[in-house]
Amino acid sequence: MDDEDELWQRARRDDGAAFAALFDLHHARVYRRALALLGDVHDADDIAAAAFFELWRKRRSVPLVSGSVLPWLLVTTVNLSRNSRRGTARYRALLRDIPHPLSVAGPDAEQLETSRRLTEALGRLAPVDAALFVLTVLEELPVAAAAQTVGLKAANARVRLHRARTRLRVELHDLNPDVRPIVEGSPS
Incomplete structure (x- = not known):
C-alpha cells in the first residue's frame, strides 16, 4: 500500500494520472458496493462515478485510512446510494400523489x-x-x-x-x- 500512499500524495497535488491509477485500483470495489446497495447497474455506475468525483473534489482534505482511500470511497458510496434511494422515493411519491383519473x-x-x-x-x-x-x-x-x-x-x-x-x-x-x-x- 506504499504505492497507494504515493499515488494519493501525487493526486492531492493535482496529478491526474495518479488519480486515474487510484480509480483503476478501487473502481471495481466501489461499483460492486453501489450495485449491492441499489440493485441497478446504471444507478451503480452513476454512484461510483459520483464517489470518485467527490474524492477528486475533496482530495485536499480526504485522509488515508490504513494507507488507502478505499474506506473513504466506500463510506461515500453508501451515503450517495442512500441519497439516491431517498430521491427516487420522493420522485415516486410525487408521481403517486399527482392527481390522475x-x-x-x-x-x-x-x-x-x-x-x-x-x-x-x-x-x-x-x-x-x-x-x-x-x-x-x-x-x-x-x-x-x-x-x-x-x-x-x-x-x-x-x-x-x-x-x-x-x-x-x-x-x-x-x-x-x-x-x-x-x-x-x-x-x-
Whole structure:
C-alpha cells in the first residue's frame, strides 16, 4: 500500500494520472458496493462515478485510512446510494400523489402517463424554473439553497417557483378535473 500512499500524495497535488491509477485500483470495489446497495447497474455506475468525483473534489482534505482511500470511497458510496434511494422515493411519491383519473389500462400505465406528462411539462419550463422545482419539490432543498444553486436571490426564486408550480398545476389539471387549478391573480 506504499504505492497507494504515493499515488494519493501525487493526486492531492493535482496529478491526474495518479488519480486515474487510484480509480483503476478501487473502481471495481466501489461499483460492486453501489450495485449491492441499489440493485441497478446504471444507478451503480452513476454512484461510483459520483464517489470518485467527490474524492477528486475533496482530495485536499480526504485522509488515508490504513494507507488507502478505499474506506473513504466506500463510506461515500453508501451515503450517495442512500441519497439516491431517498430521491427516487420522493420522485415516486410525487408521481403517486399527482392527481390522475382512473384508467382501464391499470396503475402502471397511469403512472407512466403521469410521469411522461410531468417530464414534458418540466421540459416546457425555463431551465432555471425547472431546476428550482426539482431542487425544492423532489430534492427537498430549502428555497434559499436552491436559489443559490441556480444563481438567484431567494426572493426571486420564490416568485419563479410560485409561477412554475402554478403553470404545472394548470398544465396537469386534466389528470384530475376535480382539483381546481389555481391561476395567478385569481382568488384561491
